[in-house]
Amino acid sequence: MRIKQAVKKTRSILKFAKSLFKDSMYLASDVPISKEINHNNWQNYIVKLADKPGNRVLEVGSRVVVSNSMRKLFKHAEYVGFDYYPGENVDITGDAHKLSSYFDKKFDLIYSTAVFEHLAMPWIVSQEIVKLLNVGGYVFLETHYSYASHERPWHFFQFSENALKVLFNEKMGVKCILAGCSNPINACFSGQASEYLRYKPIGGMYCHSEFLGQKIKEVSDFNWYNCTTSEICNNSHYPTLNTI
Numbered sequence: 001m002r003i004k005q006a007v008k009k010t011r012s013i014l015k016f017a018k019s020l021f022k023d024s025m026y027l028a029s030d031v032p033i034s035k036e037i038n039h040n041n042w043q044n045y046i047v048k049l050a051d052k053p054g055n056r057v058l059e060v061g062s063r064v065v066v067s068n069s070m071r072k073l074f075k076h077a078e079y080v081g082f083d084y085y086p087g088e089n090v091d092i093t094g095d096a097h098k099l100s101s102y103f104d105k106k107f108d109l110i111y112s113t114a115v116f117e118h119l120a121m122p123w124i125v126s127q128e129i130v131k132l133l134n135v136g137g138y139v140f141l142e143t144h145y146s147y148a149s150h151e152r153p154w155h156f157f158q159f160s161e162n163a164l165k166v167l168f169n170e171k172m173g174v175k176c177i178l179a180g181c182s183n184p185i186n187a188c189f190s191g192q193a194s195e196y197l198r199y200k201p202i203g204g205m206y207c208h209s210e211f212l213g214q215k216i217k218e219v220s221d222f223n224w225y226n227c228t229t230s231e232i233c234n235n236s237h238y239p240t241l242n243t244i
Contacts, residue, residue, distance in 0.1 A: 063083040107133060110132060130219075141211045143159050143209055146187075161210065
């Protein structure tokens with residue numbers, strides 16, 4: 001009996017190790033994995049960060065669609081829910097592209113999840129969010145890096161963590177605190193793909209990207225047209241041919 005249990009346990013361990021090896025083949029070494037703010041724990045992280053007496057918290061895209069409301073988690077800070085449509089957990093409705101026009105007071109935390117991929121002009125919304133933040137306040141975003149098409153025709157973009165760093169950059173007064181990706185995806189091309197691609201594995205795919213930034217200064221005259229790519233990309237550059 002003990003031998004059978006040992007064999008069964010060994011097979012289970014080998015199967016698990018094999019799955020880990022297979023999964024590791026799909027990871028990209030240059031993609032940072034979110035730890036403190038990944039898909040499983042970002043809620044607790046931002047609550048600890050901002051749930052303080054006197055603080056104001058704004059959720060952009062607060063309507064309850066899939067997950068539960070976070071309102072009850074903020075026991076000390078004032079929580080405000082904003083969404084395009086009225087519904088459960090929505091205090092104010094409107095267009096996020098004009099977000100700052102709906103409020104006369106600023107916030108200490110503005111966060112949004114599974115929303116930015118549905119914004120027609122996310123660079124406008126990022127400006128609107130920063131306008132509404134107090135200096136020292138935080139912005140947190142989780143959106144999709146790689147994911148199935150959904151809620152069409154309003155599924156516009158998918159973002160890497162680097163894209164989120166661009167949308168909330170130091171030129172506009174925001175410092176990146178944490179950024180990364182979570183929930184790796186194992187994928188391959190289908191039999192309907194071009195012949196040379198059929199069934200080939202696709203690595204470096206992650207469902208979620210996360211960004212946490214802090215507003216470090218007030219910038220009243222920010223304009224995308226006055227930015228250079230070097231300034232908003234942290235002085236990095238497009239890879240040369242021998243590094244791609």
